[in-house]
Amino acid sequence: MRRAELEATIINVATVDEKEQxxxxxxxxxxxxxxxxxxxxxxxxVETARLLVQKGLVTSGKKR
Numbered sequence: 001m002r003r004a005e006l007e008a009t010i011i012n013v014a015t016v017d018e019k020e021q022x023x024x025x026x027x028x029x030x031x032x033x034x035x036x037x038x039x040x041x042x043x044x045x046v047e048t049a050r051l052l053v054q055k056g057l058v059t060s061g062k063k064r
Contacts, residue, residue: 004057 001008013019013032026034028041035042042048052058 004052006057 011018011022013022022034023029026036026041031044033045033048035044035048037051042051049058049060053060
């Protein structure tokens with residue numbers, strides 16, 4: 001998110017209680033990170049990176 005210069009809210013799930021609350025609030029979350037943008041579930045790290053590349057907010061770093 002920093003690389004794309006986007007604001008982000010990070011929810012800490014370091015404790016069991018925090019993790020359980022997050023799972024309750026986000027039942028579709030399969031793991032961490034779990035990214036939601038404007039109320040829409042994006043997914044994890046790979047899906048988020050793919051979306052940011054598709055939108056032209058970051059580059060993939062792959063040589064073409």
